[in-house]
Amino acid sequence: MASVAARYNELQDLGVEVLSCSVDSQFTHKIWQEQELSKMVDGGVPFPMLSDTGGKVGKLYGVYDEEGGVNIRGRFIIDPDGVIQAMEVLTPPVGRNFHELVRQVQAFQHVRKTGEPTPAGWQPGKKTLKPGPDLVGKVWETWKIGD
Numbered sequence: 001m002a003s004v005a006a007r008y009n010e011l012q013d014l015g016v017e018v019l020s021c022s023v024d025s026q027f028t029h030k031i032w033q034e035q036e037l038s039k040m041v042d043g044g045v046p047f048p049m050l051s052d053t054g055g056k057v058g059k060l061y062g063v064y065d066e067e068g069g070v071n072i073r074g075r076f077i078i079d080p081d082g083v084i085q086a087m088e089v090l091t092p093p094v095g096r097n098f099h100e101l102v103r104q105v106q107a108f109q110h111v112r113k114t115g116e117p118t119p120a121g122w123q124p125g126k127k128t129l130k131p132g133p134d135l136v137g138k139v140w141e142t143w144k145i146g147d
Helices: 002-006 008-013 026-040 056-061 098-114
Strands: 020-022 049-051 074-078 084-089
Touching: 002 008, 002 026, 002 098, 008 098, 026 049, 074 098, 084 098
Parallel strands: 020 049
Antiparallel strands: 074 084
16 A cells, blocks of 8 residues: 555556555554554555445455455456456455556556557557457467567
8 A cells, every 4th residue: 555655646647546445444544544654655645545344345346354354455446437447356465566557557548548459568659459350360460479
């Protein structure tokens, strides 16, 4: 969460809104913000930290651990229509990658705007495919790994 908070402006520049959500209470969030996060990021976390006591939201998103009573760490990219376009769920020992989050947001925005599929690892300005009858059976000629 601190890495997203530290680079929140990059996501805002892309028109992205960030929300965090955990089963912790708003009071726990306040203490965590004051005692930990504000020391990692100037001003602390600049986006809402939502309290999901009871795990209702976590259950809807499939990340609530009944036995532990916690939401497993996950990241969801939700489009302007409210549709989940991507999700990444990792166990606590492995952190997420902020650069990959930004790349995915850019790719989803490109696809939404143009309808052009993006290859693995696509970056803005790189080659995409133009769907159509002329492409059938010729993807291999157009889409080479590393391009």
